Amino acid sequence: MKKVFALFVTVVLLSSVFALEAFADNHGSDEAMVRIAHASPDAPAVDVYVNGEAVVEGAAFKDATDYLNLPAGDHEVAIYPADANGEGDPVISTTLTIEAGMAYTVAAVGMLENLALEVATDSMEVSDGMTKVRVGHLSPDAPTVDVGLIGGDALFSGASFPAITDYQELEAGTYDLEIRTEDGTQVLDLSGTTLEANTVYSVFAVNTADNLEAWVLTDYTAMPSEMPQTGMGGAQSGMNTMLMTGLGAMLAGVLLAGFAFNRRRSHQS
Amino acid sequence: MLILASVDNESAETVSSVSSEAESTSGIQVEKVPLTSQDEEPEEESLSPEAGTPKHIRIPAIKVNAPVIATDLDENNEMIVPDNGEEVAWFEPGREPGSQGNAVLAGHVDDYNGPAVFFDLEKLQPGDEIEITDENDVTMTFVVDKLEAYPLGEAPLREVFGPEDDRKMNLLTCTGLYNASAGTHEERLVVYTTLQQ
The missing domain is CATH 2.60.40.1120 (Carboxypeptidase-like, regulatory domain)
Incomplete structure (x- = not known):
């Protein structure tokens, strides 16, 4: 029993190696x-x-x-x-x-x-469960500003046109933020800004100082390195195509045997 | 890994009919719910509305009625899919269906025995409706925009998973021939849908 199981594992591992080689995304x-x-x-x-x-x-x-x-x-x-x-x-x-x-x-x-x-x-990456944000001062005539929590610390300090800051990684959630001059006068209220987990944002302050507005771009959201594997082949009648592929033939045979074995076990339980 | 898990799971469960109606699927308990809800705090002008964790999917046009489980990325940075042909996986690191962005659900086209939950996905047509029920029993309806099949490795991942201004949901499955030596189907099918307003 153990042996069949071990063989089965080997087959699975081998076939996943082949999958990687055969379909490596090279662009x-x-x-x-x-x-x-x-x-x-x-x-x-x-x-x-x-x-x-x-x-x-x-x-x-x-x-x-x-x-x-x-x-x-x-x-x-x-x-x-x-x-x-x-x-x-x-x-x-x-x-x-x-x-x-x-x-x-x-x-x-x-x-x-x-x-x-x-x-x-x-940035095209963010720590699991965190959020990442930067700001850009792209308002030509607005003064040097800080971006921070209302009544709290600045997250970004001393940004002046046309600076785009480095990113900061934060806990995901909703923040009451503001853009304020360095003396603390609010120039734009950003209360209730939701920064989602596993997401990277750029928040650009744009337009003229009189009409200052925040333009939020999403730079990145979590994504896998390739499309998921969403099939196991059981609905394909062309079993012959499988068996013709050299090494694949051997693997497939063992795989089927292993599967039949396990099926039987499952019916008993 | 996938295959082993599937076999183990089969011994515990006896559900085999895939496209059967509500009676058979409603009995299945969703076991894995490793979720942390971030949406507790009151929101004034959030980028997305309250959208809960998806729990169930119905696609009347192709008689799909299936539980949805939340899955993550594995250590190889690949999306984990269900170890069986009955459940549909929701990509939990991404967006919830109904929120701004691309929510992604994936299901198998077949398991080892035959057709699985998304076997008929390719028969969907633009305009067909998909219903998602979330953890709060709120049901949202999405409408199919288009279907696209991509050779393996050539799917536009950012278009499927990446940032998006609208409230989209994309359903994924495999299509094309099963390549046994590679252990996978040769194409991926994406059904692009948008929340009905």
Whole structure:
């Protein structure tokens, strides 16, 4: 009995090794993720070109793209007015250097006449059950601010345009936050901000100081490294295909034997 | 691992009919509920409304009526799926169905003997309804947007599991041929749905 069981275990382990080798996800290893955020209050809708190709059309203030997968290396990012069809001079362009496996936010910041591209490195991980957040001061004329608990400590101190802070990892939950000047005067009430577990956020303070608002982007939520294995093969009549695959034939046979054995046991119990 | 667990479980349970109606599934007790609810504190303007832990799924169009269990990531960072063909797994590190974002449920297309709970998932059509009942006995209805099948390793994980502004729920199962040497089906089916408002 023990022997059959041990053999069974071996088969299962072997087949999972094969599964990994046969289906290893090999794209993505040389790529980086890039998203582009329009945080310029008075800039028109824009098209974003990467290496001369339009990747986003008609992005308006407070629009952010999904992450684009781009090969690691240098890329020419250019922003055109949406009505220019990519012709003429871009409003702004920059060379973006990205590393494999990293994620980036490229934010168009400032008023149109001083438009700049601010690049930040995004986090794609968070400790189990925790939440992670950073803030960006993307309001061109707002003063230096702290972000903290109302009546409590600052979580982020001394952020001035166009800074994007490092992330802080916190307990998940709902926080009564505020944006305040360094002397403690509240400039934006963020009471009841819920930060979910296993999630990474960027909270950007955008628009002009008179109309300051918080723009929350979700950078990451928990996800597995691949799609789950949701089948065991029992509904497939083509048992022959299994048996033809060399080593697979042997494994499958033993597997079936082991299974039949266990089935019998289960009927007795 | 998966296979061993399944066998052990079979000896304890005798439920075998998969697409049977309420009588058979309602008797099954959900045992594993390793959940910590974060939603106790009063919320003023939270990013998502109160959405409870999903407990049951009904898909009238394909006669699915099954318990939902919460599962986590394993040590290889893969989503744990039920060790049987009757239950549906909810990806607990992600979102609850009904909250903002992508909630994910996964069920087997078949077990070792034959069809399992999501065997007919591929027959769903846009507009079909899916009912999720949560721990507070609140039932939410989701409507199928589209079905997509992806070769193994090519599914857009971020689209399925990642951040999302709407209240979405995605159902996963296997499809395509079963590759015995790899021990898995060659494709993954995703049914994308959105909460009915």
